[in-house]
Amino acid sequence: IMDHFLGLPHTGLVAIGVVVVTFLFVATRPHVEGKDSKGNVIARIPPGYPISHHLHMVLPETLLSTIIECGKKYGPNYDLYAFTQRFRVIGDIDTCKEIMSKRPKTFRRPLTFEPPFATLRMDNNLFSAEGSMWSRVRRLLAPHFSKHNVLLMHDVVQDETKRLIDLLSDSADGKSIVQFDYISSRYTTRVIGRVALGIDGNEETSFFWSEELTETINTMLKFVLARVLYPYPAWTWKYSSYYQTEVDALEVDNIMEKECLAHVNRIRTSIAAQPVAPSNASFIEMFIRESIKENSSIGHSIVPVTDKEVIENVKVLFIAGSDTTANTITWVIYLMIRYPEWCNK
Numbered sequence: 001i002m003d004h005f006l007g008l009p010h011t012g013l014v015a016i017g018v019v020v021v022t023f024l025f026v027a028t029r030p031h032v033e034g035k036d037s038k039g040n041v042i043a044r045i046p047p048g049y050p051i052s053h054h055l056h057m058v059l060p061e062t063l064l065s066t067i068i069e070c071g072k073k074y075g076p077n078y079d080l081y082a083f084t085q086r087f088r089v090i091g092d093i094d095t096c097k098e099i100m101s102k103r104p105k106t107f108r109r110p111l112t113f114e115p116p117f118a119t120l121r122m123d124n125n126l127f128s129a130e131g132s133m134w135s136r137v138r139r140l141l142a143p144h145f146s147k148h149n150v151l152l153m154h155d156v157v158q159d160e161t162k163r164l165i166d167l168l169s170d171s172a173d174g175k176s177i178v179q180f181d182y183i184s185s186r187y188t189t190r191v192i193g194r195v196a197l198g199i200d201g202n203e204e205t206s207f208f209w210s211e212e213l214t215e216t217i218n219t220m221l222k223f224v225l226a227r228v229l230y231p232y233p234a235w236t237w238k239y240s241s242y243y244q245t246e247v248d249a250l251e252v253d254n255i256m257e258k259e260c261l262a263h264v265n266r267i268r269t270s271i272a273a274q275p276v277a278p279s280n281a282s283f284i285e286m287f288i289r290e291s292i293k294e295n296s297s298i299g300h301s302i303v304p305v306t307d308k309e310v311i312e313n314v315k316v317l318f319i320a321g322s323d324t325t326a327n328t329i330t331w332v333i334y335l336m337i338r339y340p341e342w343c344n345k
Contacts, residue, residue: 115234116227119246120220120253125312127320137313140305144286152280156194160187168333184329185214188322196317197263198282207259216252217318223249224319253315260311264288283317284310 076091223245291305336343
């Protein structure tokens with residue numbers, strides 16, 4: 001019948017049959033295990049083009065359980081394949097530490113991260129710097145992440161958490177509607193503002209406490225995600241439906257740059273008046289102080305960090321930290337309400 005309708009010789013039909021059978025075999029064969037040159041276990045999931053069961057494994061609602069089950073079967077670190085794209089799943093804390101410490105030489109970030117960070121003037125911040133710049137930023141910021149300083153941050157977190165609980169308690173009248181995602185976003189930006197920027201928790205009039213900051217972060221994050229997920233060439237990007245996210249992000253970015261610069265200037269003035277760092281010095285203040293200390297100890301052979309570098313790290317802390325933490329807190333609160341027995345525990 002196929003020969004009659006398609007007008008193909010028998011050899012053509014055989015060729016088509018071979019292709020179809022081969023495709024189905026490749027796409028539905030079981031997981032392929034192996035090891036790479038370093039001895040790491042590789043799990044190819046799915047091994048070929050995902051159809052049927054393989055497609056089900058990488059759908060949004062099943063991907064998390066897939067990652068968990070594969071972690072149990074193949075170990076904490078393994079390769080996850082979706083079509084021809086390979087993703088490295090890292091579940092081992094020591095490997096995570098190695099990635100952070102050796103990234104300039106061994107681990108590289110995707111090139112798709114460059115356009116959005118460059119557009120928002122955040123080329124060399126803590127998360128996007130590479131090579132010698134990464135080593136420099138990491139060296140200057142390391143003192144702030146000492147065990148002593150991290151413990152000092154707990155007081156700020158505890159203070160802001162009590163404020164969040166009081167806010168929720170005041171709304172627990174059975175009538176009020178609480179927008180958890182918004183409240184958790186404000187909570188997170190307040191913690192970041194106090195820990196990273198050293199903003200007084202009572203400065204309610206500050207830009208960094210305002211609703212405008214929350215909207216600014218969301219706008220910038222939306223652009224970064226769109227640019228990373230849709231890495232169109234520059235000339236094509238300007239004609240895409242996502243280009244408006246860049247226009248909006250640049251508009252709010254100019255406002256944030258101005259506010260950040262004013263705050264950095266206040267910090268530099270404070271450092272000049274108080275040469276010895278206080279015990280609760282902020283992330284940014286420590287960053288600037290370490291730069292000054294390093295510069296003076298080696299005879300001015302290294303240029304101190306510029307305002308641009310400081311502002312880059314201020315912006316990326318808000319963008320990278322607020323959304324991830326706010327989403328986590330939102331789900332925690334939601335699940336505790338749904339399951340009061342866990343809330344009590």
